[in-house]
Amino acid sequence: MHIPDSLQDLANSEVVQFLKRPKTVVRIFAGVFSLIVFSSLLTDGYQNKTDSSQLHCVLNSNNVACSFAVGAGLLALLSCLAFLALDAHESHIADSRFRTAFQLLDFILAGIPGLPGPSGPPPRCSCSLQALHG
Numbered sequence: 018m019h020i021p022d023s024l025q026d027l028a029n030s031e032v033v034q035f036l037k038r039p040k041t042v043v044r045i046f047a048g049v050f051s052l053i054v055f056s057s058l059l060t061d062g063y064q065n066k067t068d069s070s071q072l073h074c075v076l077n078s079n080n081v082a083c084s085f086a087v088g089a090g091l092l093a094l095l096s097c098l099a100f101l102a103l104d105a106h107e108s109h110i111a112d113s114r115f116r117t118a119f120q121l122l123d124f125i126l127a128g129i130p131g132l133p134g135p136s137g138p139p140p141r142c143s144c145s146l147q148a149l150h151g
Contacts, residue, residue: 040104044097044100044104047097048094048097051093051097052094054093055087055091058083058086058087058090059087059090062076062087063075096126100123103119
């Protein structure tokens with residue numbers, strides 16, 4: 018391992034340049050936030066009821082909701098780590114088809130949270146329009 022002689026050498030190193038990229042900073046923050054969501058749902062999402070020792074989900078007592086939330090948090094954390102590792106080795110990837118597939122998958126996974134769920138798009142409140150015309 019090369020130890021830099023000065024702070025200027027350290028600032029010009031490849032690792033520091035990689036960590037200063039906006040995409041890398043966003044991926045690190047996304048990984049930290051997904052870890053917080055995943056760990057808080059895993060530790061506080063299930064609680065014992067006073068009359069039984071079995072764990073129950075605090076999300077409307079629906080075990081599917083808790084399982085989905087924990088799975089989504091874990092998937093978000095793992096995808097952040099995977100894409101961060103692929104970003105680190107991006108300059109060493111020679112195959113343009115793999116690089117294009119990697120960028121397309123990144124784009125698709127970034128857009129999934131913005132899609133409407135099974136219940137359709139979020140409802141829009143027209144309360145202010147009714148108050149104006151009412």
